[in-house]
Amino acid sequence: xxxxxxxxxxxxxxxxxxxxxxxxxxxxxxxxxxxxxxxxxxxxxxxxxxxxxxxxxxxxxxxxxxxxxxxxxxxxxxxxxxxxxxxxxxxxxxxxxxxxxxxxxxxxxxxxxxxxxxxxxxxxxxxxxxxxxxxxxxxxxxxxxxxxxxxxxxxxxxxxxxxxxxxxxxxxxxxxxxxxxxxxxxxxxxxxxxxxxxxxxxxxxxxxxxxxxxxxxxxxxxxxxxxxxxxxxxxxxxxxxxxxxxxxxxxxxxxxxxxxxxxxxxxxxxxxxxxxxxxxxxxxxxxxxxxxxxxxxxxxxxxxxxxxxxxxxxxxxxxxxxxxxxxxxxxxxxxxxxxxxxxxxxxxxxxxxxxxxxxxxxxxxxxxxxxxxxxxxxxxxxxxxxxxxxxxxxxxxxxxxxxxxxxxxxxxxxxxxxxxxxxxxxxxxxxxxxxxxxxxxxxxxxxxxxxxxxxxxxxxxxxxxxxxx
Amino acid sequence: xxxxxxxxxxxxxxxxxxxxxxxxxxxxxxxxxxxxxxxxxxxxxxxxxxxxxxxxxxxxxxxxxxxxxxxxxxxxxxxxxxxxxxxxxxxxxxxxxxxxxxxxxxxxxxxxxxxxxxxxxxxxxxxxxxxxxxxxxxxxxxxxxxxxxxxxxxxxxxxxxxxxxxxxxxxxxxxxxxxxxxxxxxxxxxxxxxxxxxxxxxxxxxxxxxxxxxxxxxxxxxxxxxxxxxxxxxxxxxxxxxxxxxxxxxxxxxxxxxxxxxxxxxxxxxxxxxxxxxxxxxxx
Ligand SMILES: Cc1cc2nc3c(=O)[nH]c(=O)nc-3n(C[C@H](O)[C@H](O)[C@H](O)COP(=O)(O)OP(=O)(O)OC[C@H]3O[C@@H](n4cnc5c(N)ncnc54)[C@H](O)[C@@H]3O)c2cc1C
Ligand SMILES: Cc1cc2nc3c(=O)[nH]c(=O)nc-3n(C[C@H](O)[C@H](O)[C@H](O)COP(=O)(O)OP(=O)(O)OC[C@H]3O[C@@H](n4cnc5c(N)ncnc54)[C@H](O)[C@@H]3O)c2cc1C
Ligand code: SF4
Ligand code: SF4
Ligand code: FES
Numbered sequence: 008x009x010x011x012x013x014x015x016x017x018x019x020x021x022x023x024x025x026x027x028x029x030x031x032x033x034x035x036x037x038x039x040x041x042x043x044x045x046x047x048x049x050x051x052x053x054x055x056x057x058x059x060x061x062x063x064x065x066x067x068x069x070x071x072x073x074x075x076x077x078x079x080x081x082x083x084x085x086x087x088x089x090x091x092x093x094x095x096x097x098x099x100x101x102x103x104x105x106x107x108x109x110x111x112x113x114x115x116x117x118x119x120x121x122x123x124x125x126x127x128x129x130x131x132x133x134x135x136x137x138x139x140x141x142x143x144x145x146x147x148x149x150x151x152x153x154x155x156x157x158x159x160x161x162x163x164x165x166x167x168x169x170x171x172x173x174x175x176x177x178x179x180x181x182x183x184x185x186x187x188x189x190x191x192x193x194x195x196x197x198x199x200x201x202x203x204x205x206x207x208x209x210x211x212x213x214x215x216x217x218x219x220x221x222x223x224x225x226x227x228x229x230x231x232x233x234x235x236x237x238x239x240x241x242x243x244x245x246x247x248x249x250x251x252x253x254x255x256x257x258x259x260x261x262x263x264x265x266x267x268x269x270x271x272x273x274x275x276x277x278x279x280x281x282x283x284x285x286x287x288x289x290x291x292x293x294x295x296x297x298x299x300x301x302x303x304x305x306x307x308x309x310x311x312x313x314x315x316x317x318x319x320x321x322x323x324x325x326x327x328x329x330x331x332x333x334x335x336x337x338x339x340x341x342x343x344x345x346x347x348x349x350x351x352x353x354x355x356x357x358x359x360x361x362x363x364x365x366x367x368x369x370x371x372x373x374x375x376x377x378x379x380x381x382x383x384x385x386x387x388x389x390x391x392x393x394x395x396x397x398x399x400x401x402x403x404x405x406x407x408x409x410x411x412x413x414x415x416x417x418x419x420x421x422x423x424x425x426x427x428x429x430x431x432x433x434x435x436x437x438x439x440x441x442x443x444x445x446x447x448x449x450x451x452x453x454x455x456x457x458x459x460x461x462x463x464x465x466x467x468x469x470x471x472x473x474x475x476x
Numbered sequence: 477x478x479x480x481x482x483x484x485x486x487x488x489x490x491x492x493x494x495x496x497x498x499x500x501x502x503x504x505x506x507x508x509x510x511x512x513x514x515x516x517x518x519x520x521x522x523x524x525x526x527x528x529x530x531x532x533x534x535x536x537x538x539x540x541x542x543x544x545x546x547x548x549x550x551x552x553x554x555x556x557x558x559x560x561x562x563x564x565x566x567x568x569x570x571x572x573x574x575x576x577x578x579x580x581x582x583x584x585x586x587x588x589x590x591x592x593x594x595x596x597x598x599x600x601x602x603x604x605x606x607x608x609x610x611x612x613x614x615x616x617x618x619x620x621x622x623x624x625x626x627x628x629x630x631x632x633x634x635x636x637x638x639x640x641x642x643x644x645x646x647x648x649x650x651x652x653x654x655x656x657x658x659x660x661x662x663x664x665x666x667x668x669x670x671x672x673x674x675x676x677x678x679x680x681x682x683x684x685x686x687x688x689x690x691x692x693x694x695x696x697x698x699x700x701x702x703x704x705x706x707x708x709x710x711x712x713x714x715x716x717x718x719x720x721x722x723x724x725x726x727x728x729x730x731x732x733x734x735x736x737x738x739x740x741x742x743x744x745x746x747x748x749x750x751x752x753x754x755x756x757x758x759x760x
Contacts, residue, residue, distance in 0.1 A: 179562070223563070247698070258735070273519070282519040286736065358733070405696065
């Protein structure tokens with residue numbers, strides 16, 4: 008079959024935009040069995056699959072897709088899980104269009120094979136069957152501590168448990184999942200999926216100690232002194248940035264983290280049955296255009312805001328959010344004010360936001376990197392009528408854990424310095440995920456957790472061998 | 477699970493719990509707080525660690541019933557479990573042997589957080605003048621405990637129903653008149669009281685530490701709900717505080733920020749009443 012004749016990519020069934028903008032149920036509904044097999048049939052089974060190069064964890068893409076095409080979903084799941092511990096999550100939130108699917112050969116002449124959607128289909132199918140536990144090596148009787156229960160920590164813990172280690176996760180919040188639980192909304196990543204994955208970890212014997220802030224209740228050196236052979240730090244990039252413009256502390260200005268955590272983790276959309284309130288006014292401005300901003304904007308709509316605006320300094324092309332999320336936001340009625348930036352938030356006499364002063368930008372000459380950077384248009388200031396501002400301009404590393412380890416090498420921004428395999432400047436201390444790279448993606452955090460697990464195993468085994476001599 | 481091992485009722489709205497939380501008790505220091513979540517549906521409520529017993533593994537909290545969250549908490553009894561307790565959080569008070577006496581001022585439930593600070597200051601060898609006050613006699617507590625950790629204790633009530641009649645600010649002025657070498661003041665209580673104290677001490681140039689109690693959620697620096705303006709800087713009270721230089725804090729803004737969820741708090745209270753009458757919320 009020539010490339011030109013390939014069938015069209017299977018569309019993803021979704022909730023109608025006008026319906027879903029009022030509920031928190033998942034937007035994308037998932038392929039049917041028939042759709043999945045049909046889509047899997049579009050894969051050319053390349054001898055040198057380019058797609059795998061685009062995947063940070065090198066999922067056996069053609070192999071699992073072949074199994075789907077054959078209708079052998081159980082086998083597909085086995086193949087998928089060989090490289091990816093959390094496929095139900097990655098199939099939903101990976102930026103596929105810039106990773107695996109960006110490299111797919113079919114994408115040259117037509118739309119690429121829907122690798123992410125197939126991944127999600129297989130994972131969901133397997134969950135419905137009741138997932139089987141992977142094989143576990145015999146217990147080694149050695150303890151490892153994992154700090155932070157985000158994707159990096161969870162993956163590292165799972166791999167270590169499979170290798171036979173006794174793993175304890177120390178997590179600051181009252182539940183595991185990190186950003187998967189508190190940041191990414193239910194309508195994009197249902198929480199029971201995350202909980203199932205966490206349950207699997209428990210079945211592997213991983214212990215979870217919640218409400219444990221490392222740097223406060225305990226610290227890294229204490230853990231090492233208390234019998235943990237190694238410590239993995241996966242504490243993420245949870246510290247919200249603010250713009251530093253006047254009026255940012257007014258009532259009605261929230262960080263996206265606060266807004267999303269109140270809604271997702273604390274289930275503010277069920278207030279007052281769930282007792283944490285979340286507030287959204289009638290006219291909402293979301294500052295920023297990444298995944299977090301899209302999530303905040305779409306959450307604001309669902310909580311009943313009348314108008315939601317994304318305010319972004321650059322143009323559509325540069326928006327860092329996943330293409331699918333931008334499209335979904337458009338469909339649901341989020342408005343985009345591009346080439347625009349706020350300069351001041353204006354309050355009323357009671358200290359509440361009532362307006363925002365913005366300035367317009369135009370794209371200037373291309374800079375050295377070829378990117379046209381925005382320049383402010385003089386005299387273009389205007390006032391927007393707004394009563395809620397959600398600041399979503401990025402996050403930095405949370406210093407609570409690292410501050411308590413003064414001998415740990417950090418970079419200028421406060422991220423932990425670690426090599427490819429997560430080794431830090433302190434022997435026995437490993438790190439990975441957003442705390443090393445800065446805010447990145449779920450799959451990269453997982454990849455880092457995986458590599459660290461391997462490196463930790465090597466380290467502990469070498470140490471044990473040394474002692475034996 | 478964190479069981480309540482002792483409960484004391486100071487007044488219809490002010491209650492004390494000793495909670496078994498050995499890991500928190502092991503590390504707690506004066507000036508720190510913890511966050512609890514009573515049950516699956518509960519809010520995360522920040523409370524000061526008013527005392528701790530490392531051997532028993534317990535921490536003490538004294539709280540005033542303000543809204544639905546603290547009212548629900550007040551209904552719990554000895555033997556009940558609190559689902560989540562996280563701490564100790566925040567930066568401990570900077571305790572040292574100061575050159576000159578120090579004054580400690582606690583207003584209302586602010587008496588609870590001031591106690592461990594007074595205790596630590598006394599233990600460090602300071603001369604500690606303590607002033608505690610409340611609207612009336614009923615709202616006072618821990619007089620003896622405070623007396624045991626201070627060199628001199630002044631008790632005031634706004635209405636004169638006990639101790640000296642008047643505000644804690646007046647008592648502090650008297651202390652300063654007799655001891656102009658006062659080195660440090662700590663003031664903890666409702667925001668208007670803390671602001672009043674800082675206004676009194678500003679002309680004296682005496683360093684005055686206040687403990688801010690903004691709205692909080694995670695308590696780890698992740699959400700920014702607890703922002704306070706200190707001088708030209710925005711600080712997160714949960715990780716940079718809760719103690720700040722009172723002369724630098726924007727109290728006006730801080731008080732406004734406490735009212736962000738006023739409407740929702742009213743709804744929560746109404747729902748709580750309704751629940752007592754056997755209703756549900758029909759959310760699911
Ligand atoms: C709203 C939002 C939407 C996103 N959407 C996407 C998306 O669509 N696709 C995608 O690939 N990526 C997305 N991301 C990014 C992705 O979620 C992160 O890159 C990823 O979660 C990083 O994983 P991590 O394990 O390094 O850290 P985190 O997920 O941040 O987890 C860190 C954990 O460590 C805990 N912790 C922190 N400090 C301590 C301490 N001192 N002691 C104990 N525990 C501690 C935290 O409570 C947290 O649970 C999104 C992020 C956000 C915020
Ligand atoms: C670090 C810290 C330590 C604290 N220590 C203590 C303590 O030891 N004892 C104690 O009684 N309280 C303490 N508080 C205050 C306590 O957390 C709040 O009173 C409580 O969260 C109110 O919850 P609620 O659901 O009952 O009231 P809500 O329904 O949330 O609010 C009811 C009323 O209380 C006010 N309020 C809400 N949150 C706060 C707050 N954080 N501070 C002051 N007023 C508030 C609101 O403006 C509103 O008028 C502390 C707060 C912080 C941040
Ligand atoms: S893990 Fe992500 S990048 Fe890798 S194949 Fe799956 S969807 Fe693509
Ligand atoms: S590049 Fe595309 S067509 Fe080739 S194996 Fe990968 S998914 Fe299939
Ligand atoms: S309470 Fe969330 S940052 Fe302080």
